[in-house]
Amino acid sequence: MPLSWHNSWIEYSFFIERETDLMAKAIVDCCSQPGLMHPDLALERILSHVEPILDTEWVELDQGMGRVLADSVSSKIDLPPFDNSAMDGYAYRFDDGLAEKPLTLVGTAFAGHPYQGETPPNSCVRIMTGGQVPAGYDTVQMQENAEANGDQISLLPAKRKGAHVRPLGEEARRGEQIYAAGQRIGAAEMGVLATIGVDKIKVVRRITVAFFSTGDELKPVGSELKPGDIYDSNRYAIKGLLSRSYVDYIDLGVIPDDMDAIRDAFKRASEQADVVITSGGVSVGDADYVKQILDELGQINFWRLAIKPGKPFAFGQIGSALFCGLPGNPVSSMVTYYKLVTPILEKLSCVTPKPILRLPATLACDIRKHPGRVEYQRGIYSYDEQGRLQVITTGAQGSGMLTSMSVSNCFIVLEQDLGNVSAGAQVTIEPYQQVLD
């Protein structure tokens, strides 16, 4: 962590407190929950203090899935590298076909086996999809429009010169930029990179994220629950969220609500990782506790976000690592991860973010909501008999009910100043496959 960043962080903390006050004043006028910051504004502020990682490494294309390009990538070849046929049929000279007389078959051009001979006037070559169109020919007629009589081939006239030919370089030219830095490599990109002859890619190094759960009541699965205990679920959900190829993660387990144990965990985590994520211990009752430790080790800001579920969120710096403190309630921790941590990790990893897919849908049940916070209710979208998108909630929306996440397929996003919404109204949904993949 450069010193300048450290200093600016402290200034930033003061700035945020002042801003939060101003925001609080502004919000008092518009809703009943003063002092809460809109999550979009909070995210903007937080992201302005996340510096993308500059370390890069070369990896074989084989190992590239999910990684983030550190540099732009240009095509090493013309794509396609030669004129080739899009159909099984006959390659010939378009003008020869205008006479509507049979053409003489002089050879074959199968994929991977170009025709090497001459292409005299009024000749043609049997060609298969992907076969190279012999020099001198310009058109392919598909075999369904051809009749062979020995080596005499009658063809229906092609619609135009160049029909069914995929010309050299039509998709990309040698040296043309195909991807900008920041592109995440998915399945299609793996294929494209191979197509353009790229066997090694320069990628941003993986970021390391260390995470742990805090809470005396939390027990790891596999152990027996004593009265008052619950199983630690957040660590598993977070692990699922972190299972992306641009992240290496370190699971530090469950840490009890003990000052020394938490201090030690923070130290270990921040020494090993670029980002430390915790769950629990950031709500009002616990905040001072974690704050005390983090005041010793770094800087931290507790945010009270106008978001439901997930009001408390902590963001700061421990040593050289960024710190994200998620609320303990399982749904809150997933929602704040989705809304705030994903963009932080993406910016750190130089990922160019995809726009979040938001769709209008007709609400097929009533929704209860108080104005004051943006709500991410768990929804199930489907299509009605007319093929229109509709959505219902999963029912009870308790922030501890994690099953609501797993039976849902989208968030129903209800803006801050909205109150109850009745069936039949248009609402906005964010389908998961677009946002949590």
Ligand code: AMP
């Ligand atoms: P906290 O944020 O620590 O005050 O916790 C809020 C609620 O979330 C409490 O009911 C905790 O028991 C629960 N909780 C905290 N951490 C976890 C966790 N890792 N897994 C499941 N529930 C949790």
Ligand code: MG
């Ligand atoms: Mg706790």
